[in-house]
Amino acid sequence: MSRTIARVEQIARLAVAVAFLMLAAAVLLQVIARTFLPWSPVWTEELARFSLLYLVACGAGLSLRTGDLVNVDLAIHLLPPTWRRITDTLTALAVAVFALCLIPPSLKFMAIGSFQTSPALAWRMDWVFATMPLVMAMLALFGFVRAVDAWRGDAPSVLDGAADG
Amino acid sequence: MGVAILFGVFVITLVMGVPVALALGMASAAYLVGNGMPLVVIPQKMFAGIDVFVLLCIPGFILAGNLMNGGGITERIIRFANALVGWIRGGLGLTNIAGSMIFAGVSGTAVGDAASLGGVLIPGMKKAGYPADFSAAVTAASSTIGPIIPPSVPMIIVGALTGVSVGRMFLAGAIPGLLLGLGLMITCYLIARRRGYPHLPWRGWGELVRAFAGAFWALAMTVLILAGLMSGIATPSETAIVASLYALVVGGLVYRGLAWRDLPRVLVSSAVSSAAILTLVGFANVFGWILASERIPQMLADAVLSLTDNKILIILLLNVLLLVIGSFMETIAALIILFTPLMAVAVAVGVDPVHFATFGVLNLMIGLTTPPVGVCLFVCANIARLPLGPVIGAVLPFLASNLVVLLLVSFIPALSLWLPNLVFGN
DSSP states (O other): OHHHHHHHHHHHHHHHHHHHHHHHHHHHHHHHHHHHSSOOOSSHHHHHHHHHHHHHHHHHHHHHHHTOSOOOOHHHHTSOHHHHHHHHHHHHHHHHHHHHHTHHHHHHHHHHGGGOBOTTTOOBHHHHHTHHHHHHHHHHHHHHHHHHHHHHTOOOOGGGTOOOO | OHHHHHHHHHHHHHHTTOOHHHHHHHHHHHHHHHTTOOTTHHHHHHHHHHOOGGGGHHHHHHHHHHHHHHTTHHHHHHHHHHHHHTTSTTHHHHHHHHHHHHHHTTOOOHHHHHHHHHHHHHHHHHHTTOOHHHHHHHHHHHHTTTTTSSSOHHHHHHHHHHOOOHHHHHHHHHHHHHHHHHHHHHHHHHHHHHHTOOOOOOOHHHHHHHHHHHHHHHHHHHHHHHHHHHHTSSOHHHHHHHHHHHHHHIIIIISOOOOGGGHHHHHHHHHHHHHHHHHHHHHHHHHHHHHHHTTHHHHHHHHHHHHOOOHHHHHHHHHHHHHHHHHHSOHHHHHHHHHHHHHHHHHHTTOOHHHHHHHHHHHHHHHTTSSSSOHHHHHHHHHTTOOHHHHHHHHHHHHHHHHHHHHHHHHOTHHHHHHHHHHHOO
């Protein structure tokens, strides 16, 4: 089981890197073409946005595990260690179950896309809308992983400096 | 009733320690189910919230900041700041503030600044004889400059939400950012003189020039970003990606602090941080849509405008409101949920949207250094290995200085509008 999760994590890390590189390549092509070439492709903007969506879909689950997805754990920190562990585990489970419940409506949303194509790349939009069921599936999977981590007593905390803002 | 469920679930899940993004999602789902609406609204609005071109800036600027950091820029910035102001009384405190101002031009988030500079400077200040609480307080207070001096992640999100030009907002932040730094430096100097904090010897012009040469490429990145925006050659999203390419070249070839084998790690960790911010943007967009459909922004705006339509009072009221919100709520969630209605109030009494965005973001950043949910305060206290209490006490004078600058920026529109209007026209 843990080997499968490690494999998924590896694939997700590779996927976010690829999505990021595609995004950067599309934007750079756009700047170079507009500045130096007589023509500029119309599809770079679309490709960059779609890459961003895939970056989010593949990275959201990972960010849950690293603690980048911030929570406010001030109240939790006041609890005695055993209760803290239980609360951490339960909230991570709640996240996983919530994300799991959102997979069917996200698939429904994705199905709407099969009737549409993107204007510049002429891609079928269900391939792009697929990022929504994907993000929910990743959040569900890594929610469960985080629950296991928390039960073992090593959930990340905002106090370690992993946060945004 | 629906609204009570929305806010009830949000607060309970937040206190339980659910990540802010998912707390917003759970509250939205509870509202939808309670009102017999389909859950497909969630992926739909989430998708719409993320599928915005200007949001591409976020991974771009985060990567640029991380590449510069990995390339050894932090030490060089600190060395330069130290050569510049370290010889004045309270020198390392001043170095900390000047370092934050320079670092602000590389990174777009306050917490990033607090963690990068604090990690080096807080232990350094403690070793040099500064009290730990003062060291943490200076670092936390000066990290608020990060998202005011461009680039700025909160301003990018405001741009994505309201359509206000990100380029204009970036330029609008430049002068207020310098004022914040100046105010903090004066405060730091006064405290240092009264308490007799140490200072370093003046190391001569030679060291200053050498340190400047070391930090030059970091300073040049701020110039590159501003020049890209001002000249109109590149949009903010394009500037962000060009900046990361620049950071890659500087970190790898000029500073040689970045090895090729580090790159995949830096790329993935930047992508994961960006994914976290954008997931929050997505879920907050669902929550914001529900608020809008319940006409809450409208009600809030009407309530404020029914109290008074005096511009000065409204600006004061907005400041108080945003400060309170900023000290309780996560910045991005606060932006997405409340910025649009509050901007509507401001615009209704004739405040320029860019001006409002500048003092609005400044308010929320000051909220990062006030209890109860001051993330920068937590991060710095944690680095200094202190409980929150003494750091809160030590941050008060700096907070006062930041509030004075806030008032100046709120009531003197020219401080924020002069530069963007000069460059882009009115």
